[in-house]
Amino acid sequence: MSQWVTRAPVQPPLLEAVMDLDQVVLDALPIGVYACxxxxxxxxxxxxxxxxxxxxxRLHDAAERxxxxxxxxxxxxxxxxxxxxxxxxxxxxxxxxxxAEAVVQNADGRRWVVRANIAPLRGANGAAxxxxxxxxxxxxxxxxxxxxxxxxxxxxxxxxxxxxxTWRYNLADNICVYDENAQGLYxxxxxxxxxxxxxxxxxxxxxxxxxxxxRVALALAPGGDGRYDVEYRVKQLDGSWRWLSAWGLVEYxxxxxxxxxxxIAGASRDLTEVKQAGEHQALLVNELNHRVKNxxxxxxxxxxxxxxxxTDLSVARSAIDARIGSLARAHDLLTERNWAGxxxxxxxARAVEPFAASQxxxxxxxxxxxxxxxxxxxxxxxxxATNAAKYGALSCRDGLVNLAWTASxxxxxxxxxxxxxxxxxxxxxxxxxxxxxxxxxVRELGGGTELDYRPDGVCCTITAAL
Numbered sequence: 001m002s003q004w005v006t007r008a009p010v011q012p013p014l015l016e017a018v019m020d021l022d023q024v025v026l027d028a029l030p031i032g033v034y035a036c037x038x039x040x041x042x043x044x045x046x047x048x049x050x051x052x053x054x055x056x057x058r059l060h061d062a063a064e065r066x067x068x069x070x071x072x073x074x075x076x077x078x079x080x081x082x083x084x085x086x087x088x089x090x091x092x093x094x095x096x097x098x099x100a101e102a103v104v105q106n107a108d109g110r111r112w113v114v115r116a117n118i119a120p121l122r123g124a125n126g127a128a129x130x131x132x133x134x135x136x137x138x139x140x141x142x143x144x145x146x147x148x149x150x151x152x153x154x155x156x157x158x159x160x161x162x163x164x165x166t167w168r169y170n171l172a173d174n175i176c177v178y179d180e181n182a183q184g185l186y187x188x189x190x191x192x193x194x195x196x197x198x199x200x201x202x203x204x205x206x207x208x209x210x211x212x213x214x215r216v217a218l219a220l221a222p223g224g225d226g227r228y229d230v231e232y233r234v235k236q237l238d239g240s241w242r243w244l245s246a247w248g249l250v251e252y253x254x255x256x257x258x259x260x261x262x263x264i265a266g267a268s269r270d271l272t273e274v275k276q277a278g279e280h281q282a283l284l285v286n287e288l289n290h291r292v293k294n295x296x297x298x299x300x301x302x303x304x305x306x307x308x309x310x311t312d313l314s315v316a317r318s319a320i321d322a323r324i325g326s327l328a329r330a331h332d333l334l335t336e337r338n339w340a341g342x343x344x345x346x347x348x349a350r351a352v353e354p355f356a357a358s359q360x361x362x363x364x365x366x367x368x369x370x371x372x373x374x375x376x377x378x379x380x381x382x383x384x385a386t387n388a389a390k391y392g393a394l395s396c397r398d399g400l401v402n403l404a405w406t407a408s409x410x411x412x413x414x415x416x417x418x419x420x421x422x423x424x425x426x427x428x429x430x431x432x433x434x435x436x437x438x439x440x441x442v443r444e445l446g447g448g449t450e451l452d453y454r455p456d457g458v459c460c461t462i463t464a465a466l
Contacts, residue, residue: 040065054106187236205233226250364405393421418457
């Protein structure tokens with residue numbers, strides 16, 4: 001009888017480089033991250049992923065493919081087999097997923113909602129090398145949404161029971177009579193309001209009028225249940241718009257063939273805060289998805305650009321680890337400040353922290369920069385410091401870097417000047433760092449970069465629009 005031996009598969013160069021990223025860097029990320037090879041076997045996973053799953057998956061195990069979770073269901077509660085999951089589709093068909101959601105059940109019975117961003121990994125020839133998955137627990141967000149819906153229902157019942165904001169629309173004379181509370185909701189100064197063409201155009205939002213009259217027609221339709229329910233915006237006395245929900249029942253006179261609709265009586269309530277809360281929540285969700293997507297794109301770009309001209313895989317791996325580490329430190333700084341921006345001095349300090357900090361003198365005024373500026377400048381300063389540590393002022397004990405920044409007329413200028421190091425030799429080729437400084441920063445900062453290889457020390461001037 002033959003004996004099967006399971007061995008870790010040989011990885012293609014690109015996937016191998018991704019999988020060899022420093023585990024400390026991956027474990028520092030606040031989201032779960034794992035990667036699969038072309039066969040769907042899990043080949044790399046970080047600490048956060050194992051914490052969320054409540055278990056550590058078996059790496060390179062063909063019996064455990066595409067996902068390390070105990071059980072996955074869609075949001076309707078239907079079981080999703082691992083080989084039908086979005087990760088399987090990314091590995092097999094090269095599909096990408098932005099914000100895919102599902103319910104995960106751990107082995108201990110805990111259930112939570114996951115949101116994942118999944119991207120395939122491809123080689124230079126377009127061949128599939130696997131996929132990478134970044135995911136997070138969004139259970140609290142879903143619970144908040146359910147709580148808002150429950151609160152909305154309770155509020156509706158309270159409004160109906162208390163008869164607050166009542167009105168009656170008479171079909172014969174086209175006049176709606178509002179009680180005192182409803183007058184406040186609709187921005188009226190008197191109870192009677194004529195629903196003629198001029199009055200409606202002056203009071204109701206033009207984008208909502210078709211919906212309003214359509215609901216009126218539906219309520220009045222023969223054979224219908226006579227229920228009226230609609231949401232619309234009404235203009236207030238100060239010119240602003242308020243969201244209202246209005247509901248009512250048709251009143252009839254007569255019976256049988258003589259039955260005739262004469263009015264619609266109902267009530268209204270203010271939806272403005274609910275609408276704003278929903279918009280705010282959607283904005284937060286979109287912002288979070290945007291950050292995760294940008295982070296994944298940046299990591300993928302770092303890996304791809306570093307490996308483009310690499311001749312030594314171990315050197316490329318070290319460069320990738322260092323660059324992602326720099327990105328992680330900048331993310332930590334922004335997270336501490338709720339992604340509202342950062343003090344430029346703190347950005348500089350974090351960027352040069354792994355290097356000979358005593359040989360870097362930095363000075364400049366207190367300036368708040370946006371998250372986008374903070375990330376771009378962190379990456380740029382990391383590349384300058386790395387080059388200085390290899391070939392320039394930071395490669396010897398007597399070398400010094402003077403780093404200063406100024407701001408005026410809405411523009412930021414950051415100047416990096418080296419001195420005391422070995423004589424500078426202009427590089428023969430443009431590597432990742434040079435391309436980042438001369439091309440990437442222009443796109444990210446809306447400014448420019450002057451890189452001068454002076455014999456007595458590299459000088460780099462970065463400008464950005466604030």
